[in-house]
Amino acid sequence: MDDVLYTIMPISTIFEEDTKPGNYQEIIYDGIQMQVEHIHLNKFKIIRLYSTDPADYLKTYLQPGEIINI
Amino acid sequence: MYYNSGFFNKKIHAANLPTKVQNPKQAPPITPPVAPKPSKRKTKNIKPEIEAIKELGESNIPTYKSNIHCMTIIGQVEGHTILPPQNKTTKYEHLIPQLVAVDQNPDIEGMLVILNTVGGDVEAGLAIAEMIKGLSKPTVSLVLGGGHSIGVPIAVASNYSFIAPTATMTIHPVRLTGLVIGVPATLDYLERMQDRVVQFVVENSNITEENFRELMFKMGDLSRDIGTVIVGKDAVKCGLIDELGTISEATAKLKQLIEEKNLQGGIH
Numbered sequence: 001m002d003d004v005l006y007t008i009m010p011i012s013t014i015f016e017e018d019t020k021p022g023n024y025q026e027i028i029y030d031g032i033q034m035q036v037e038h039i040h041l042n043k044f045k046i047i048r049l050y051s052t053d054p055a056d057y058l059k060t061y062l063q064p065g066e067i068i069n070i
Numbered sequence: 071m072y073y074n075s076g077f078f079n080k081k082i083h084a085a086n087l088p089t090k091v092q093n094p095k096q097a098p099p100i101t102p103p104v105a106p107k108p109s110k111r112k113t114k115n116i117k118p119e120i121e122a123i124k125e126l127g128e129s130n131i132p133t134y135k136s137n138i139h140c141m142t143i144i145g146q147v148e149g150h151t152i153l154p155p156q157n158k159t160t161k162y163e164h165l166i167p168q169l170v171a172v173d174q175n176p177d178i179e180g181m182l183v184i185l186n187t188v189g190g191d192v193e194a195g196l197a198i199a200e201m202i203k204g205l206s207k208p209t210v211s212l213v214l215g216g217g218h219s220i221g222v223p224i225a226v227a228s229n230y231s232f233i234a235p236t237a238t239m240t241i242h243p244v245r246l247t248g249l250v251i252g253v254p255a256t257l258d259y260l261e262r263m264q265d266r267v268v269q270f271v272v273e274n275s276n277i278t279e280e281n282f283r284e285l286m287f288k289m290g291d292l293s294r295d296i297g298t299v300i301v302g303k304d305a306v307k308c309g310l311i312d313e314l315g316t317i318s319e320a321t322a323k324l325k326q327l328i329e330e331k332n333l334q335g336g337i338h
Binding site for chain 1: 134138146154192193267
């Protein structure tokens with residue numbers, strides 16, 4: 001059985017084709033799980049954090065858009 | 071011939087390769103002397119500052135520890151299939167381990183659930199809702215913007231729920247997407263799926279089943295569908311959500327629940 005979606009979004013919008021997948025990956029950096037975009041070699045741009053700790057969102061070096069070196 | 075062809079080849083190489091290599095090399099030296107010199111200086115001036123800020127930021131972070139953790143449920147609630155990349159999603163494989171961590175961590179005393187979701191997978195949504203409901207620590211939910219469809223059971227799963235005055239919740243029947251094979255069986259399956267949602271909402275809020283089903287199948291409220299959109303105050307009036315409010319009310323309530331729990335723990 002397919003997944004049953006219970007949403008107000010039109011199904012055509014959800015499953016719209018011709019969209020480029022972003023170069024995103026999920027990593028754990030500084031002990032925090034986050035979504036990053038691969039920029040170049042070991043450079044990654046932070047897209048969003050998955051942490052539940054509100055303190056993590058105040059860390060200036062983990063703001064979305066910051067480039068981290070891994 | 072040999073010499074000629076060799077020369078010719080070399081010439082081709084000479085014509086092809088160096089131009090490819092030289093052009094990018096030549097391009098930057100040509101442009102800087104014209105104008106961009108000041109911009110280069112600027113970046114040189116700014117760079118160390120940014121680096122210093124970054125470094126200071128890293129070392130100067132105040133060791134602030136919150137006893138309240140926050141879980142945000144945004145966009146689509148993603149289930150067993152990965153949705154195309156244009157969707158902003160909240161994945162259950164992220165939330166469920168986080169809920170376990172919140173439950174287990176002795177430093178965390180309460181959890182705030184913030185919703186701004188358009189709905190999503192029924193099973194994933196119910197899984198998250200059950201986990202929030204079963205958490206051993208006080209939970210408060212706050213609906214901001216929208217808590218639609220499967221966001222409704224998630225919103226009511228916590229101990230106490232808030233809705234922002236401008237936030238909306240859409241209640242509508244569960245629909246099936248894609249190809250339907252075996253219509254009676256599928257309809258029966260959908261009906262049971264819907265009952266799970268209705269049951270959960272009725273059990274965890276003050277709304278009656280009759281009232282909730284009425285909202286779900288109301289005609290003429292949604293332009294393209296049956297169902298109802300309820301705005302902040304109406305959600306409180308019908309008993310779905312406990313109170314109107316935003317962050318300050320939600321955190322105050324959570325602190326109160328934590329205190330009550332600690333007092334109870336002291337007595338027992």
